[in-house]
Amino acid sequence: AARVVARDLVVRFGETVAVDHLDLDLEPGSFTALLGPSGCGKSTTLGVLAGLQRPDSGSVSIDGVEVLGSPPERRPVGLVLQKPLLFPHLDVARNVGFGLRMAGALRSHERAEVADMLRRVRLDDLGTRRPHELSGGQEQRVSLARALLRRPRVLLLDEPFSQLDPELRADMRTLVRRLHDELGVTTLFVTHDRDEAVDVADRVLVLDRGRVVGGGTPEEVYTRP
Ligand code: ADP
Numbered sequence: 136a137a138r139v140v141a142r143d144l145v146v147r148f149g150e151t152v153a154v155d156h157l158d159l160d161l162e163p164g165s166f167t168a169l170l171g172p173s174g175c176g177k178s179t180t181l182g183v184l185a186g187l188q189r190p191d192s193g194s195v196s197i198d199g200v201e202v203l204g205s206p207p208e209r210r211p212v213g214l215v216l217q218k219p220l221l222f223p224h225l226d227v228a229r230n231v232g233f234g235l236r237m238a239g240a241l242r243s244h245e246r247a248e249v250a251d252m253l254r255r256v257r258l259d260d261l262g263t264r265r266p267h268e269l270s271g272g273q274e275q276r277v278s279l280a281r282a283l284l285r286r287p288r289v290l291l292l293d294e295p296f297s298q299l300d301p302e303l304r305a306d307m308r309t310l311v312r313r314l315h316d317e318l319g320v321t322t323l324f325v326t327h328d329r330d331e332a333v334d335v336a337d338r339v340l341v342l343d344r345g346r347v348v349g350g351g352t353p354e355e356v357y358t359r360p
Pocket residue numbers: 148151152153171172173174175176177178179180
């Protein structure tokens with residue numbers, strides 16, 4: 136697990152200041168929710184950490200190494216988005232293994248890694264299915280397996296379960312918690328849902344208009360008016 140430090144991040148889109156001098160400290164192995172209303176800069180912040188969004192200024196380090204110059208694939212980061220974005224023509228195992236080998240058959244040790252990760256997300260028997268044969272929850276478990284396959288030190292999730300029904304969302308939160316505990320990955324979970332943030336995380340950061348305006352333990356955030 137890695138320590139993630141962001142300092143004085145600024146991201147502007149024209150007149151809009153999406154991220155406004157934001158500081159972030161994620162302890163190694165911590166599980167943090169980034170909570171705030173739609174449009175407050177959660178996705179943009181995650182994009183900066185993942186390397187998908189270049190900030191106008193500021194710095195991001197992972198275990199003391201500045202990462203702002205490195206492309207997403209060079210960062211020790213796994214990313215799960217709201218929409219799973221699976222390859223429709225590839226089966227589940229190939230979708231999960233895509234980052235290891237984009238073309239050609241997987242090597243046997245790679246197949247073993249994929250099988251191990253499918254087991255961890257409880258998709259043991261679904262490796263040969265195509266994405267259109269999966270439920271929404273299964274698709275998000277494929278995304279999780281893919282994000283975790285290369286054992287990232289940081290896991291970033293952007294409203295990963297917001298398209299699932301409430302009961303399934305609770306199940307999926309339990310699964311993410313277990314994967315976090317088993318793999319010891321520093322986790323940042325973006326949500327606009329306070330109940331979800333409080334349920335899933337050990338620490339909640341409240342974002343408003345691109346700034347961290349509060350936070351604390353789930354109990355503190357839950358009982359605050
Ligand atoms: P959240 O994830 O909290 O909903 P976002 O990070 O998506 O917030 O957006 C923060 C602000 O930046 C919003 O005002 C949004 O409209 C704006 N924004 C986000 N991405 C872009 C973009 N690519 N171009 C222009 N404005 C953007």
